Amino acid sequence: MAVTMVSPRPSFSEAFYASLQEVADGERIRTCLQCGTCSGVCPFGYLMDFPPSRMIAALRARMFDRVLKTDTVWMCVSCYACTQVCPSKIPLTAGLMARTKEEMVLAGHVPTELQDALEKTLHYGNPLGESPRKRADWALGLDPPVPILRQVRRPVDVLWFVGDYASYHPRVQRVSRALVRVLNALGVDFGILGPEEQSDGDSLRLAGERGLFERLAEKNGRAFRRYTFREIITTDPHAYNALKNAYPELGIAYPVRHYTQFLAERLDQLRPLLKRELKARVTFHDPCYLGRVNGVYEEPRALLEAIPGVTLVEMSHNRSTSLCCGGGGGGMWLDGFQWEKARVRLSEWRVREAVAIKADILAVACPYEPPRFEDAIKMVEGASRLVVKDIAELLAEAMEEA
Numbered sequence: 031m032a033v034t035m036v037s038p039r040p041s042f043s044e045a046f047y048a049s050l051q052e053v054a055d056g057e058r059i060r061t062c063l064q065c066g067t068c069s070g071v072c073p074f075g076y077l078m079d080f081p082p083s084r085m086i087a088a089l090r091a092r093m094f095d096r097v098l099k100t101d102t103v104w105m106c107v108s109c110y111a112c113t114q115v116c117p118s119k120i121p122l123t124a125g126l127m128a129r130t131k132e133e134m135v136l137a138g139h140v141p142t143e144l145q146d147a148l149e150k151t152l153h154y155g156n157p158l159g160e161s162p163r164k165r166a167d168w169a170l171g172l173d174p175p176v177p178i179l180r181q182v183r184r185p186v187d188v189l190w191f192v193g194d195y196a197s198y199h200p201r202v203q204r205v206s207r208a209l210v211r212v213l214n215a216l217g218v219d220f221g222i223l224g225p226e227e228q229s230d231g232d233s234l235r236l237a238g239e240r241g242l243f244e245r246l247a248e249k250n251g252r253a254f255r256r257y258t259f260r261e262i263i264t265t266d267p268h269a270y271n272a273l274k275n276a277y278p279e280l281g282i283a284y285p286v287r288h289y290t291q292f293l294a295e296r297l298d299q300l301r302p303l304l305k306r307e308l309k310a311r312v313t314f315h316d317p318c319y320l321g322r323v324n325g326v327y328e329e330p331r332a333l334l335e336a337i338p339g340v341t342l343v344e345m346s347h348n349r350s351t352s353l354c355c356g357g358g359g360g361g362m363w364l365d366g367f368q369w370e371k372a373r374v375r376l377s378e379w380r381v382r383e384a385v386a387i388k389a390d391i392l393a394v395a396c397p398y399e400p401p402r403f404e405d406a407i408k409m410v411e412g413a414s415r416l417v418v419k420d421i422a423e424l425l426a427e428a429m430e431e432a
């Protein structure tokens with residue numbers, strides 16, 4: 031990306047500092063110890079001109095304009111690792127990094143592929159640029175049909191917020207169909223919004239497009255209000271994070287759970303249905319927005335351990351120290367840009383960890399991950415026998431007749 035100079039604004043650092051006070055706990059930035067722990071743990075910190083601790087030092091020196099002249103923030107994948115380790119509990123990911131990205135977006139300094147995703151979302155309600163009318167096409171031909179609320183016009187127990195990649199990406203559509211099999215086997219009364227569903231917008235918010243995020247949230251909120259349901263489940267940890275933590279700030283508040291939480295609560299009912307032995311060493315990749323951000327670590331593991339024949343093994347980075355797949359916070363649309371600088375993908379580091387512990391299956395629970403890890407497997411030596419499966423796919427397979 032060609033980065034052009036941003037006009038210096040004499041009071042910009044002060045104004046930026048003040049704007050951070052609007053972020054929850056933003057005032058804590060004043061308590062930074064300059065210990066550098068955040069920069070040390072950042073997966074791409076070594077490639078940033080201004081990793082988080084240096085950004086704060088520049089802010090204090092009233093030289094934040096210099097940060098905006100670099101492409102530092104576009105190496106941030108919003109993984110929350112820095113926020114997690116900061117001893118001063120400074121909201122680095124959702125505060126400092128997201129606010130800085132907002133400034134870059136306002137100034138028009140956005141890598142082309144991210145700009146493309148932002149424009150597609152603005153026009154079509156999803157970053158893939160697919161037709162909103164095709165949002166439920168992944169469910170065509172399923173028997174029984176997946177209830178689309180505006181067609182069935184009845185209350186349901188559970189509204190399934192499917193999300194962008196689980197709706198449109200061919201690899202992840204397989205995960206959606208697997209989850210339908212599991213929900214039907216459990217007799218869950220569920221429905222989806224279909225064409226009325228918009229992107230949850232969380233990754234766009236963390237990539238600096240807060241205005242677009244709010245617009246999408248308002249549209250989803252209007253759709254929710256049209257129907258009667260008891261709770262929302264979602265396949266996407268980013269949607270889960272948005273619905274749980276960010277939508278309520280906009281007055282859109284519903285009980286929401288990730289599908290692994292919902293299913294883990296029904297383990298007693300699920301276990302007798304899991305008859306087929308899978309006989310595999312399985313390791314679980316904690317998605318940043320399920321684990322580190324929202325503390326959901328045990329439910330996915332409980333589901334995997336319920337599958338006959340599964341031996342659960344842990345990678346060296348697991349739970350709160352899980353390595354990011356590189357897809358969050360706009361990373362899905364910065365792959366080319368980051369590859370130019372790093373010559374490695376974060377997903378490849380993760381695949382190497384799974385290979386090191388001789389896992390047969392890399393289990394995932396986020397729609398960004400099957401395509402990212404399957405791509406990484408092609409690049410990592412010795413990884414060709416590793417298989418990537420969403421937990422929903424493994425459960426559905428274990429339900430099949432042997």
Ligand code: SF4
Nearest residue numbers: 062063065066068116
């Ligand atoms: S980890 Fe926290 S206290 Fe330490 S340098 Fe980073 S922001 Fe400052």
Ligand code: SF4
Nearest residue numbers: 072106107109110112
């Ligand atoms: S959120 Fe992750 S990628 Fe972004 S600065 Fe923090 S540690 Fe680095």
